[in-house]
Amino acid sequence: MRSQLSKVQSEFLNDDDVIIISHSIQPGNDTVEVLQQYAQKNGIKAQKWHLVTGEREQIYALARNAYF
Structure with missing residues (x-):
């Protein structure tokens, strides 16, 4: 997926x-x-591509409730 998102970036x-x-x-x-x-290491530009982390429960709830 990273290689495809690098193209988008x-x-x-x-x-x-x-x-x-x-999201991690x-x-x-x-x-x-x-x-x-x-x-x-992977040429990710902070102004374009955000790598985020947080509490596991919150990340999974966000994915289930907001992205699907």
């Missing part, structure tokens, strides 16, 4: 109407620092 990098958000599904492992390192 490139295509819409200068379009302020488009952002990408990726392993918040116990994916600390802010880990996500920052992942972003740097």
